[in-house]
Amino acid sequence: xxxxxxxxxxxxxxxxxxxxxxxxxxxxxxxxxxxxxxxxxxxxxxxxxxxxxxxxxxxxxxxxxxxxxxxxxxxxxxxxxxxxxxxxxxxxxxxxxxxxxxxxxxxxxxxxxxxxxxxxxxxxxxxxxxxxxxxxxxxxxxxxxxxxxxxxxxxxxxxxxxxxxxxxxxxxxxxxxxxxxxxxxxxxxxxxxxxxxxxxxxxxxxxxxxxxxxxxxxxxxxxxxxxxxxxxxxxxxxxxxxxxxxxxxxxxxxxxxxxxxxxxxxxxxxxxxxxxxxxxxxxxxxxxxxxxxxxxxxxxxxxxxxxxxxxxxxxxxxxxxxxxxxxxxxxxxxxxxxxxxxxxxxxxxxxxxxxxxxxxxxxxxxxxxxxxxxxxxxxxxxxxxxxxxxxxxxxxxxxxxxxxxxxxxxxxxxxxxxxxxxx
Numbered sequence: 001x002x003x004x005x006x007x008x009x010x011x012x013x014x015x016x017x018x019x020x021x022x023x024x025x026x027x028x029x030x031x032x033x034x035x036x037x038x039x040x041x042x043x044x045x046x047x048x049x050x051x052x053x054x055x056x057x058x059x060x061x062x063x064x065x066x067x068x069x070x071x072x073x074x075x076x077x078x079x080x081x082x083x084x085x086x087x088x089x090x091x092x093x094x095x096x097x098x099x100x101x102x103x104x105x106x107x108x109x110x111x112x113x114x115x116x117x118x119x120x121x122x123x124x125x126x127x128x129x130x131x132x133x134x135x136x137x138x139x140x141x142x143x144x145x146x147x148x149x150x151x152x153x154x155x156x157x158x159x160x161x162x163x164x165x166x167x168x169x170x171x172x173x174x175x176x177x178x179x180x181x182x183x184x185x186x187x188x189x190x191x192x193x194x195x196x197x198x199x200x201x202x203x204x205x206x207x208x209x210x211x212x213x214x215x216x217x218x219x220x221x222x223x224x225x226x227x228x229x230x231x232x233x234x235x236x237x238x239x240x241x242x243x244x245x246x247x248x249x250x251x252x253x254x255x256x257x258x259x260x261x262x263x264x265x266x267x268x269x270x271x272x273x274x275x276x277x278x279x280x281x282x283x284x285x286x287x288x289x290x291x292x293x294x295x296x297x298x299x300x301x302x303x304x305x306x307x308x309x310x311x312x313x314x315x316x317x318x319x320x321x322x323x324x325x326x327x328x329x330x331x332x333x334x335x336x337x338x339x340x341x342x343x344x345x346x347x348x349x350x351x352x353x354x355x356x357x358x359x360x361x362x363x364x365x366x367x368x369x370x371x372x373x374x375x376x377x378x379x380x381x382x383x384x385x386x387x388x389x390x391x392x393x394x395x396x397x398x399x400x401x402x403x404x405x406x407x408x409x410x411x412x413x414x415x416x417x418x419x420x421x422x423x
Contacts, residue, residue, distance in 0.1 A: 008033065010072055013061060016041065027072070031079040033061060043075040045082055049091045056082060056093050109193050111154060111184070112138075112147035118187040125281070127254060129322070134180050141166050141177055151188050156198040160205055167206055174206055216343025218350040224402040229332050231403070238320060239328050241299045242310045246325065248292045248396050250348040250367065252279060257319040259309045261300075269293055269389075284368045285382060287389040289396035352395060362387050 005028040016025060018039045024032040034042045041061035047054050058078045059070040070078075082092035115138055123131040145162055146154055159181065167174035178199070185197035217223040230243045246256055255277055263272050271286040278284050288296075296309065303309060306316035313320075345367055352358045362384045 004028070008072060013041070013072060027076070027079075029079060029083065031075060033075075043070055043078070045079050045092075047082065047086060047092065049086070049093075054091070054093055056096060109151055110148050111151045112143050114151050114188050114191075114193055115142070115147075115180075115184045117191075118184045121187070122183070127279070129254070134176075137173065137177055138180060141173070142181065151185075152194050154198055156202075159199055159202070163202075163206060171207060178202065178206060216346040218347055220351070220355070220398075220402045223347060223351075223399075224405065226334060227399055227403045229334070233328060233332060235328055235331070236313065237299065237302060238310050238313075239324050241295050242320065242325055243328060245292060245295050247344045247347065247399060248289055248295070248392075249286050250344045251284075251286065252345070252368075253322060253325065254279075255284075256325075257308075257310060257322060260307050261304060261309055262307070264288075264296060264309070266293065266296075278368060280368060280370055282368070282370075285385070286366075287385065287392045289393045291396040291400065292392075348395065351398075352391065356391070356394065356398075358387075358391055362391065366391065 005026050008025055008027040012025065013033055016033065016035045018035060018037050020037060022034060022036045024034055026032040030045045030047050032044060032046070034044050036042065043058040043061060045056050045058065047056070058075055061070055061075075062068050085092045085095055116135075119131070119135050119138075126134070142162065146158060149158075163174050163178055166177055182197070182199045182202075185194065185199050188194045189197055217226055227247065230240070233240045233243065242256060246253075249256070249271065251273070255273055258277050259271070259273075263274070264270075265272065269288045269290075271288055273284040273286065275281050275283045299309065303311055303316070308316070308319045310320045312318045312324075349363055349367060352363050353360055365384055366388050
């Protein structure tokens with residue numbers, strides 16, 4: 001029978017003095033206090049694993065000032081944990097190394113680190129402006145709060161609290177940040193950093209945002225004075241032509257600004273926009289009316305040597321500013337509650353459907369929205385092209401007529417009725 005070792009007492013540990021050689025004060029079941037000749041007192045445990053002697057250190061009893069770091073009671077708890085691991089067939093030393101490696105990985109796998117990895121991976125699939133906005137919002141509202149927290153330690157209540165505080169300031173921003181953070185956690189799951197996203201189900205965590213549509217005139221009566229003001233604009237020719245061109249093609253402002261001469265086919269009267277410039281990342285074809293071609297012909301002698309149809313004032317190698325058109329509207333006296341550059345899409349969408357009675361799916365396709373046929377297949381870039389050519393020319397004629405205050409919709413509707421019936 002092995003000799004029972006009497007347990008240590010706190011006073012014995014405190015009074016243990018250094019000697020010429022290191023020595024041990026045993027507590028039983030392999031635990032002992034190593035008193036080094038330097039005066040340092042260290043908790044260790046001896047055990048056997050697969051028949052081989054092993055030693056594991058638990059930590060110092062006190063610091064150099066005598067303050068207790070790891071008490072006798074805490075050291076016994078660690079010994080008991082190690083013994084339970086041995087009963088399970090685990091090596092406590094190997095478990096300790098794995099715990100340290102996991103802790104180090106978590107320390108280096110903070111939310112900010114993973115968020116920047118996510119942003120770097122997906123930024124090429126976003127518009128450049130969108131990528132900058134996403135990162136800026138994370139830097140401002142998220143990184144200061146949870147940026148340095150290991151992503152595996154972030155829980156659902158943490159995210160609810162963060163989003164709720166942002167929503168108190170601006171609900172729309174909170175919704176955008178919610179989407180970004182969901183993307184970060186989804187990326188973390190796919191890369192193995194976490195097993196489950198704390199934002200897997202947060203559908204009702206924020207109130208809904210009221211849909212604020214882009215300001216736009218949606219009746220001939222409201223649209224006519226705006227078109228006449230554009231024709232009378234006294235600013236730069238590039239900006240004026242951009243404002244005249246925008247309602248004729250009703251593309252997104254970014255697509256308009258980045259339009260290049262090489263994308264224009266004057267003979268076919270088409271503008272072919274590559275997928276990388278489109279929001280939906282699909283090639284898009286815009287049939288050009290006679291009026292649109294006329295504007296391009298007028299502008300070509302001025303900007304034809306630039307890659308961009310509407311270059312910036314400071315450099316022909318860069319597109320015009322994203323604020324140029326809206327700033328021109330403001331100078332003409334039209335507030336942002338009346339018109340913004342994006343608004344011509346809503347103008348065309350409404351009037352083409354309600355005045356001309358063109359089929360909604362044809363209009364939506366020209367707006368470059370994802371439209372699917374009855375089989376679920378997305379229409380390709382040339383779908384409905386004959387009808388869209390007619391629609392775009394009739395639309396341009398309509399804009400000319402309302403500027404002259406002589407618009408009667410019935411002749412145009414009658415002219416296209418047969419074509420619409422066939423479609």
